[in-house]
Amino acid sequence: KAGVTQTPRYLIKTRGQQVTLSCSPISGHRSVSWYQQTPGQGLQFLFEYFSETQRNKGNFPGRFSGRQFSNSRSEMNVSTLELGDSALYLCASSLARPVNSPLHFGNGTRLTVT
Amino acid sequence: TQLLEQSPQFLSIQEGENLTVYCNSSSVFSSLQWYRQEPGEGPVLLVTVVTGGEVKKLKRLTFQFGDARKDSSLHITAAQPGDTGLYLCAGSTGNQFYFGTGTSLTVIP
Numbered sequence: 001k002a003g004v005t006q007t008p009r010y011l012i013k014t015r016g017q018q019v020t021l022s023c024s025p026i027s028g029h030r031s032v033s034w035y036q037q038t039p040g041q042g043l044q045f046l047f048e049y050f051s052e053t054q055r056n057k058g059n060f061p062g063r064f065s066g067r068q069f070s071n072s073r074s075e076m077n078v079s080t081l082e083l084g085d086s087a088l089y090l091c092a093s094s095l096a097r098p099v100n101s102p103l104h105f106g107n108g109t110r111l112t113v114t
Numbered sequence: 115t116q117l118l119e120q121s122p123q124f125l126s127i128q129e130g131e132n133l134t135v136y137c138n139s140s141s142v143f144s145s146l147q148w149y150r151q152e153p154g155e156g157p158v159l160l161v162t163v164v165t166g167g168e169v170k171k172l173k174r175l176t177f178q179f180g181d182a183r184k185d186s187s188l189h190i191t192a193a194q195p196g197d198t199g200l201y202l203c204a205g206s207t208g209n210q211f212y213f214g215t216g217t218s219l220t221v222i223p
Binding site: 004033035042043044045048056058090092102103104105106107108 | 147149154155156157158159162202204209210211212213214215216
């Protein structure tokens with residue numbers, strides 16, 4: 001069974017640009033969650049999607065948005081990039097509600113904003 | 115502010131030594147998970163504990179959930195270089211998981 005796939009693995013952008021990250025969950029998993037990981041803050045929850053609907057959202061500005069497609073694949077978009085957005089962005093999939101079933105993480109997208 | 119505080123933040127020990135990592139909070143969680151993350155990879159689930167006082171063993175790793183379901187510990191016996199990594203605890207409130215600050219463990223051969 002293929003794991004969670006995130007693309008691209010590395011991304012370098014400049015301030016003010018926007019970026020789209022992609023996540024393909026494990027086959028059969030309908031929930032996709034996104035996290036931001038930085039050395040200072042650890043893993044911070046961004047949002048969770050289930051059956052194309054955003055079910056839960058963390059405390060991030062509106063520049064961070066996401067969506068989920070009918071095949072459960074998910075994308076995350078960050079607009080008007082800031083230096084502080086440099087981080088590892090992790091996607092995790094689970095069968096049902098994340099709190100009731102384990103999270104399976106991808107290897108992340110390393111975003112560097114210059 | 116972090117809902118879950120882990121200690122120590124960094125730990126460097128010799129192969130064969132024992133260690134304990136702590137995960138503490140003032141909040142009650144319905145369940146708690148432990149993950150290990152290696153450089154360049156995403157976190158991998160080690161265990162889930164759901165009952166206050168529960169103890170689970172995974173080979174040389176022993177996990178305990180506090181009686182009040184506010185804290186947890188991870189004990190590693192006879193650490194090996196393969197145990198090196200970032201250990202993360204994550205507590206569930208029913209709506210989402212909150213991750214701890216992480217403990218970076220280095221086991222020196």
